[in-house]
Amino acid sequence: MSTFKTLDDLDSDQRVLVRLDLNSPVEGGEVQDNRRFERHAETVRELAEAGHRVVLMAHQGRPGDDDFVSLEQHADILAEHVDRDVQFVADTYGDDAIEAIESLESGEILLLENTRMCDDELPEEEPEEKAETEFVQALAPLFDAYVNDAYSAAHRSHASLVGFPLELPAYAGRVMQTEYEANSAMATREFDGQVTMVVGGTKATDVIDVMNNLGEKVDRFLLGGIAGELFLRAAGHDVGFDVDDMDLFDDQWEENHETIESLIEERGDQISLADDLAYEGPEGGRAEVNLEDLEEKDRPYLDVGADTIEAYEPVIHDSEAVFVKGALGLFEDERFSNGTVGVLRAISETECFSVVGGGDTSRAIEMYGLDEDDFGHVSIAGGAYIRALTGASLVGVEMLERN
Ligand SMILES: Nc1ncnc2c1ncn2[C@@H]1O[C@H](COP(=O)(O)OP(=O)(O)OP(=O)(O)O)[C@@H](O)[C@H]1O
Ligand SMILES: O=C(O)[C@H](O)COP(=O)(O)O
Missing domain, CATH: 3.40.50.1260 (Phosphoglycerate kinase, N-terminal domain)
Known part of the structure; x- marks a missing residue:
């Protein structure tokens, strides 16, 4: 209180x-x-x-x-x-x-x-x-x-x-x-059921730090976005590398790969990674590839794929509380919005306690016609939300x- x-x-x-x-x-x-x-x-x-x-x-x-x-x-x-x-x-x-x-x-x-x-x-x-x-x-x-x-x-x-x-x-x-009140809930409230955290966005360093601090509080982490790809890279897949003039992966990899590797080793069973990813196909539309079939290392992946969304939705439905930090894909481009919107829609359909944080991610709610009232709290905070999740004082x- x-x-x-x-x-x-x-x-x-x-x-x-x-x-x-x-x-x-x-x-x-x-x-x-x-x-x-x-x-x-x-x-x-x-x-x-x-x-x-x-x-x-x-x-x-x-x-x-x-x-x-x-x-x-x-x-x-x-x-x-x-x-x-x-x-x-x-x-x-x-x-x-x-x-x-x-x-x-x-x-x-x-x-x-x-x-x-x-x-x-x-x-x-x-x-x-x-x-x-x-x-x-x-x-x-x-x-x-x-x-x-x-x-x-x-x-x-x-x-x-x-x-x-x-x-x-x-x-x-x-x-x-x-x-x-809402943003401190992770730190201050006891939930009886499963607590899930959706982790994505571009600021992988921030969210990986949160994951490292929240292993006891969170039962399941559902990953996407840049952090998700860095975890896939650590798991030996050919994704999570900067392509052309991108500046999203390599520096964050250097900074975080040891933490990622130890998280996978110590908490691997709590962490769900994508099974498939979406990219821009030769005709300009959305194309998807299963991780097992990845051949090209040089292409940007812009969303999680349909199998991943299908695997994440029931986890959300089984949760008592869901905290979101970061989008699962480049949702501003409708072709790559399925992951972010799929997860948000699943949250909006359940009665769970939910907080959606991050200025960018929360924009997906109105962009894709979801009703803000179907979420526990849509935060207008970025850095402060991250800190509050781990119980750090402001x-x-x-x-x-x-x-
Ligand atoms: N695979 C991807 N490739 C490129 N961009 C991505 C990818 N996945 C997610 N994003 C981008 O991540 C952004 C949201 O991430 P960000 O880390 O900025 O989080 P936020 O918490 O919403 O915002 P903030 O912390 O700035 O308030 C979205 O704008 C989305 O386009
Ligand atoms: O937009 C924000 O997250 C806050 O206003 C803080 O801004 P700052 O990161 O520039 O201090």
Whole structure:
């Protein structure tokens, strides 16, 4: 159970500083709407409707990257979800920001500029150091309360996440609450029946680390994606190698092959690997090959095959809890969506407790017409979800608990 205060504990008529995670895909300079806006809108609407003055902070991208852009577009997208005006000021804690904050009326909402455009935000330092920064010291006196709703960024010891709770009474927002509870379930709940984890995606190093830590908690691992191919490579199959200018396998193999080999040796009976794989056939359609018949080492494999899906589905149906981290194939291309969608559909058909994590993977739910309500929880967190699965604490959550 969480031990932090929530919006239920907030006094009325407060000047509230709220940290959201609106970090989003940016395509050709356009910020893409996504589940994060919809989820955070719930917290923001609740605060505005209660009559608080609501000032929002969030980050976008990392300095130097193409998606490191202003939050101006985020304000418009958020406004649509909140169904209220969201003002924007292109400043974090300077005179313009302070003026905009001070002129806010009850029930109004203001979004400040990308926190990572402020020098004090990023270097990961102790919360006490972050609390001493100019950024925190300038803003905190303008508020009565701080709300952290950014569960998906709570693993970062950045000023906007850990500095303010040392200066202001701190509360968890609604997203923080629900994400915390669902994502910590692997670590905090006891399940009577089978616990299954679907492991895929491109960040093999992260998920292999999780597998290494969760062998006692998880009964069955169903593998696909890049991690799945690396396990097949360790088992002696001619897959899991970078082809042409790919950069997915070889480095991750170097980093992880010893862990993979020991996992296969010690926990092989808990780990299910693909029997067949899909690739782009000569006519451009989906083609499949059984592992026994693999001849070509040089071709990219983009999904698990039909036999594998048929073998994974009953495992899901027999599970009491299923946790998903990563897609089983390149589902954004419909030809290679069968594995990911097959597994998600099987989860949606059962009554099991389920959490689907990872920003990319969870996109498959709406892309292929599945109903989010048929899943226990669809997380908007990536790195924080990975940490929560293994029971590692998140510094942003710790600060709420300390407060
Ligand atoms: N065989 C494959 N070849 C290429 N890409 C693949 C393959 N299998 C899965 N993927 C890709 O993996 C991506 C999802 O993996 P990722 O590791 O980014 O996970 P995530 O947990 O969903 O996201 P995040 O951690 O970024 O929130 C999907 O976009 C999918 O296209
Ligand atoms: O999108 C995310 O996963 C979070 O916002 C954290 O972003 P970061 O990895 O750039 O800190």
